[in-house]
Amino acid sequence: MDQLLINLLNGVSSGLLLFMLSSGLTLIFSMMGVLNFAHASFYMVGAYFAYTLTNIVGFWPALVLSPILVALLGAGFERTALRRAHKFGHVPELLITFGLSYVILEVVQLIWGRAAVPFATPAALDGPAFTLVQQGGGLSVRLGAAPAELCSTAGALCSRFPMTRAFMMFIALLMLVALWLMLTRTRVGLVIQASLTHPEMVESLGHNVPRVFMLVFGSGCALAALAGVVGGITFVTEPNMSAVGPIVFAVIVIGGMGSLAGAFIGSILVGLLQTMPLTVDKSLIDAARNIGWAVGPDSAFYPFLKITLAQAAPILPYLLLVLMLIFRPKGLMGTREG
């Protein structure tokens, strides 16, 4: 029970991290029609910038500075390269961000090396956020670490939920609220929303739409970098961080291309789907035995049947993607088939 709860929270926090990535991607996509293939690369760069800045100015300033620097990088890329490819159509736009992902990966390896860097959790975020104590059929919550004598008593089970994960959830929710307020309540947000649907009209009203695009692209990259800082202290800061890209793309297809609400639901769904099965060491063979089929090594498809759910966890998001495309091609919250 307590383990299930911890798993659920882990899944939700992973999902929220995915949302920090997919929201930026969705924002850029719905506005400019550009799928930023290098989005996960900006996520990685955010973590590396924060690592270096932490050594100079400390973690908390780095949490703010790193996304700002990455936003500048992203805006610069939009201004110099993406805008030039824009006039050739959507495929070259996608291709140039694809090329950028190669370049960023190599440059990061050039500066910080191919191995992981020791990006340590700051002291304030070390240790567990709370501990679930299961004792005698009851479940209680202790903030911080539970006393050692409590956990060592017979019959008591302690499950810790790390502070970094809680921080990840906090930042993601903060970002969600801030993004929503900015898009719906501020002047800039209204201009952005208007440029989404009526770019010509916005332009004739005297707004500089290309500059709005640059702003949006930069902000999207900043969101990815913020996720990168949080992901960097929670997981490992390494060049392989950018491998999260395909998952994020799966998320926004599942949620429906260009829908922010869809991106949110898709992220949570995929986060849970990636995390929850990890503790289930059951395969289809066990399922078959339950309904009375004996499956041995000689049975047909034995190699497929013996894969446990934990082993299959990495492919579940993609399976969901395929199922979604077959049964609901526009995605969960999507509005158009395309």
Added chain:
Amino acid sequence: MSARAEPFVGLRFTPHNVGRWVVWGGFAILLLIAPLLFRSGLAHTMLSQMGIAVIACLAYNILLGQGGMLSFGHAVYSGLGSYLTIHTLNLVSAGQLALPVSLLPLVGGLAGLFFAALFGYVTTRKAGTPFAMITLGLGELVWSMSLMLPEFFGGEGGISGNRVTGSRFAGITFGPQIQLYYLIAVYCFVSTAAMFALTRTPLGRMLNAVRDNPERVEFIGYDTQHVRFVSFTISGFFMGIAGGLGALNFEIVTAEVVGAGRSGGYLLFTFLGGATTFFGPIIGGVLLVLAVVLLSELTKAWLLYLGLIFMFMVMYAPGGLASLILMNLRVAAYGRLRELGWRYAALAASALVLLSGAGAVIEMVYFLQVDVTGGDTMRFAGVPLAPRGAASWVGAAVVLAAGIALFEAARRRFVRHWNGVQEDIERELRRRAGL
């Protein structure tokens, strides 16, 4: 009886398309004599790989260039083709199947066709950007499967086989590389011809139409999804043939043949070669092997250079190398290439300065960062550099700065003149059209 008189048979005359005979004859001769010109073992290995890469890039371009579909997971079809070919080869070796080795790539092709039909049913439901993302997702799916199913994919060590097996024809065992090269050359020629023929069929034309204006295609009664699906499976078939030949060539298949890196490579080089023309991917395939075999030997930073070249190509010449060649051929046809000659020379010389400066900087960073073997000096293009001292850095920076300034000056002059020449040609074309 119809009133229309049959024309006199002797007057019916269809001219031979001489140019086409010359081009295809030349291609065949090139494939025939290439291993005689380059005789070393490395050259034969590379030529074999080039033949395979040419098939793969051309097959990829059925989607990218002719269909406007950007696939990020196309190595799946060549990779699964490789796997089924090597498993079939092992069945032949075990005596369970009587199939000549020369036909095994077709097994790979059929495997590619099958999986392309299976996965393409899902992917081709969408076009444009969603299509690209779904192919990426399916690529990841198959890649993850390869780790979960070691029985089929062979786990870390892969699956190996021996191509010297089965029935022999006229003493050809395919043991020596040169015999395999000619097998690859035959497949390469036939596949290229078949794929070129495809562009001349109604299906090929419809595919171009689906790329350019899908709405209009729907309006005149064609199903765009069906056109995409059929061309996707055809592309998968040729990818599978390339994969099967690859399995015979290396005699070992590891999981990386279905990986995202391989898919990205096909995409990069098809585009660099030129996706807008039919022959562009042939250049791309040759470059792919040159880069992977030679450039990666030369420098550790080759992926960085590749990414930068790719980005500049997308920005300045989205038609790839093929389009640059065609542009210059047009200039030459109007007799204007000569006046551009020395400007090209200036451009090349300044680019050389720029590249040597940038290259020195990049290589020194790599030396410090990646090369942990120790030592204080390295050689860059024959020049000894000391990356741990300041002198080499200052020198490289000066060369780089000078290179940037010179190149920019040369580029501006070149662009001005180039545009002038292009305008003259356009005017000439208009004048001729008006005549």
